[in-house]
Amino acid sequence: MFYRETGQFKTNYADDMAVFPILQDRIGIGLILAVAFVLIPLTGSNFLLSSVMIPFLVFSLASIGLNILTGYTGLISLGTGAFMGVGAYACYKLTTLFPEVNIVVWIVMSGFVSALVGVLFGLPSLRIKGFYLAVATLAAQFFLQWCFTRIPWLYNYNTSGAIEVGQRTLFGIDVTGAKASLEARYMVLLTLVTVLTWVASNLMHGRIGRSFMAVRDMDIAAELMGIDLLKTKLLAFAVSSYYAGVAGAAMMFLWYGGGEANDAFNINQSFLILFMVIIGGLGSLIGSFFGAAFISMLPTVLKFGLPALGIPLAGATAEHLTYILVGALIIFFLIVEPHGLARLWQIGKQKLRMWPFPY
Amino acid sequence: MSSRLKGLGLAASVLASSLMLGAPQVVAQESIYVPLFTYRTGPFAGSGIPIADGMHDYLQMLNERDGGIGGVKIALDECETGYDTKKGLECYDAVKPKNPVMVNPWSTGISLSLIPKASVDKIPVLSMAYGLSASARGDVFPWVFNPPATYWDGLAMIIRYLGTESGGLEKLKGKKIGYIYFDGGFGKEPIPLFEQMAKEMGFELKLYPVPPGEMQNQSSQWLSVRRDRPDFMVMYGWGAMNPTAIKEAVKINYPMDKFVSIWWPGENDINGTEGAKGFKMLNWHGIGTDYPALKDIQKLVVDKGLSKSPKEKVGELLYNRGVYNAILIAEGIAQAQKITGKKVVDGSDVRRGLENINLDEARFKAIGLPAFAGNLQLTCKDHNGHRAAFIQQWDGAKWVKITDFIEPMPEKVKPALDEAAKEYGEKNAGWPKRSEACDKS
Numbered sequence: 001m002f003y004r005e006t007g008q009f010k011t012n013y014a015d016d017m018a019v020f021p022i023l024q025d026r027i028g029i030g031l032i033l034a035v036a037f038v039l040i041p042l043t044g045s046n047f048l049l050s051s052v053m054i055p056f057l058v059f060s061l062a063s064i065g066l067n068i069l070t071g072y073t074g075l076i077s078l079g080t081g082a083f084m085g086v087g088a089y090a091c092y093k094l095t096t097l098f099p100e101v102n103i104v105v106w107i108v109m110s111g112f113v114s115a116l117v118g119v120l121f122g123l124p125s126l127r128i129k130g131f132y133l134a135v136a137t138l139a140a141q142f143f144l145q146w147c148f149t150r151i152p153w154l155y156n157y158n159t160s161g162a163i164e165v166g167q168r169t170l171f172g173i174d175v176t177g178a179k180a181s182l183e184a185r186y187m188v189l190l191t192l193v194t195v196l197t198w199v200a201s202n203l204m205h206g207r208i209g210r211s212f213m214a215v216r217d218m219d220i221a222a223e224l225m226g227i228d229l230l231k232t233k234l235l236a237f238a239v240s241s242y243y244a245g246v247a248g249a250a251m252m253f254l255w256y257g258g259g260e261a262n263d264a265f266n267i268n269q270s271f272l273i274l275f276m277v278i279i280g281g282l283g284s285l286i287g288s289f290f291g292a293a294f295i296s297m298l299p300t301v302l303k304f305g306l307p308a309l310g311i312p313l314a315g316a317t318a319e320h321l322t323y324i325l326v327g328a329l330i331i332f333f334l335i336v337e338p339h340g341l342a343r344l345w346q347i348g349k350q351k352l353r354m355w356p357f358p359y
Numbered sequence: 360m361s362s363r364l365k366g367l368g369l370a371a372s373v374l375a376s377s378l379m380l381g382a383p384q385v386v387a388q389e390s391i392y393v394p395l396f397t398y399r400t401g402p403f404a405g406s407g408i409p410i411a412d413g414m415h416d417y418l419q420m421l422n423e424r425d426g427g428i429g430g431v432k433i434a435l436d437e438c439e440t441g442y443d444t445k446k447g448l449e450c451y452d453a454v455k456p457k458n459p460v461m462v463n464p465w466s467t468g469i470s471l472s473l474i475p476k477a478s479v480d481k482i483p484v485l486s487m488a489y490g491l492s493a494s495a496r497g498d499v500f501p502w503v504f505n506p507p508a509t510y511w512d513g514l515a516m517i518i519r520y521l522g523t524e525s526g527g528l529e530k531l532k533g534k535k536i537g538y539i540y541f542d543g544g545f546g547k548e549p550i551p552l553f554e555q556m557a558k559e560m561g562f563e564l565k566l567y568p569v570p571p572g573e574m575q576n577q578s579s580q581w582l583s584v585r586r587d588r589p590d591f592m593v594m595y596g597w598g599a600m601n602p603t604a605i606k607e608a609v610k611i612n613y614p615m616d617k618f619v620s621i622w623w624p625g626e627n628d629i630n631g632t633e634g635a636k637g638f639k640m641l642n643w644h645g646i647g648t649d650y651p652a653l654k655d656i657q658k659l660v661v662d663k664g665l666s667k668s669p670k671e672k673v674g675e676l677l678y679n680r681g682v683y684n685a686i687l688i689a690e691g692i693a694q695a696q697k698i699t700g701k702k703v704v705d706g707s708d709v710r711r712g713l714e715n716i717n718l719d720e721a722r723f724k725a726i727g728l729p730a731f732a733g734n735l736q737l738t739c740k741d742h743n744g745h746r747a748a749f750i751q752q753w754d755g756a757k758w759v760k761i762t763d764f765i766e767p768m769p770e771k772v773k774p775a776l777d778e779a780a781k782e783y784g785e786k787n788a789g790w791p792k793r794s795e796a797c798d799k800s
Contacts, residue, residue, distance in 0.1 A: 050452040160544030162471045164786045178475035259472035260544045316399035319439040
């Protein structure tokens, strides 16, 4: 009844190619942005910002990165955690070497270092595919994590091997360090995620994205159509690692605020992000957000939300129950819709179009 | 399909709305809120459970026996961290609105992330004998406390002991000492001091790092140990790393009486390991339940079913470690009440309280723990105390104290501390100068 495109005519090509061709969708995205940019920082509790929204945004960015590689280009990677780490350490080195440059610039730039490393470890993808590529990227994960622990230059010879995040400002407002307000960190991160999602969306809807998808669907056919496999696959690795790198830098600087970094980028992190992409929906940007919300928000919401509802749960019991519930929900959603939450969302939208009629 | 989706949506929105409103303020006005960060799950649970029980039970006992501290009940709250920094930060954000008087992170990783926040949020961090060694400097880290000794002190005491074993510190020259450590902040921290001592005393240092993911598989490290045959092994381990290392050492027939650990292994880690007899470790407090306060815990908490601890585990090494931590919490609060004259104290008051902790023999006796541990006095400059510890040895069934208190080497540790504290301030641009006034004690 409300969600219907009847009467919305497209009179030119630009309208036809728009990312959000339906008016209601544009209103919806505007609303979501308004809530995220205005309502949440103004009304959300500190806990909501720091433990729910900031992790969610960081993981969304990382899963967009992996989705570009795995979902759009069909290359499985188990090195996302390590590529995030590269971003974090690159940002740390850059900001300690050039403290006068704005930290946000370095967070954005550190993604390029990560992209470079990603390209390097993406080279084998030309020859190996599927599970074998997963193993090759696993090597990247282990090698890079080894570097994070073993090369003291990376953490400025800190005796604990920890990254120390100093105080940095943007327009005179602290955005990193202990004094930075949650709202400032959240806004910086949200802006980053919004801009980068917009960039990713444009990339994926354009020539580059189509060449990625061609490679995914059948790489020999793509090559016959004139797509350079080497360039395309390496570009996919570069773009994907760039997103992972920015996510890693944002994680250390805007979320953790320093600490023991090497263990934060371990293999579990890589798996977690792969699960986000699979559960959210391969080859879908909105799926990346769904996946990140499901895997990163849900445990927190259950662990702290259930006691808040008056269900008496404490300490370890909450933790155990969260594990059980999240595990059960993952199985439930994968049975209901193996193509991920994004597909579920699509089905939902389709139903809404017909509503209140069944067909 | 649609009804199912509706149900899901409803559940989600209820949860979301509860979060939007923030965590509930269940803490009553007339109580002191003490959150306990614990880990009863994950690979560190073996060490985490007895400590969590010890901390909880002592404070619960104070509630039962004395009605809290200074007549104010302690509101206890456990938050599960799983020794995971991310979850630890979550816990911190969850407890922050409830005005905790201090946090006990029980993880060096979490401590490192909380140290910069402490002074901003006005919540003291008590990281008892772990965390950042440099935080012993009260003038640089007014909000962080790590008594009774730092990891560097621990190392100095172990080296001093190894010296006595070999017949004098100078006899360590030419010896080979192996260092097996948890390859994270905690295990790495002593390395610079260790290397410096190796150079000065002329012994050879062999490093055997154990990555956090490989704690339960140390065969490659111990294969290297077998090849290198160090004269002594020193261990800095935690969680599942300790029992694995002890088992592997037995497997390669390493002489157990040459194997000395920092203060973190517990009975769980060694009990049942055939051939582990002779293993040595540092410790600074009593074991067992032969103290009036522990008897009270048994009577008022454990027997009443208020504890999660099994009866026979009360009084074990790590349980009593938890009790020691709880004593510091209680003393910090009690001192804060004494100084400020207030009954319900807040984080800033307890920071002052902690700076004025003075646990001498008489005080230990008064709280029902005579001769439980050595004296501890903290000041506004010294947030650690650098107290001595002793060596205890596993006799196959229990720990036996085999030395007197061994003093650390302040002449070696102090410069390292000063340098680390200075460096921390430089690297964390904008690190505030101490603005908190010192109390005259």
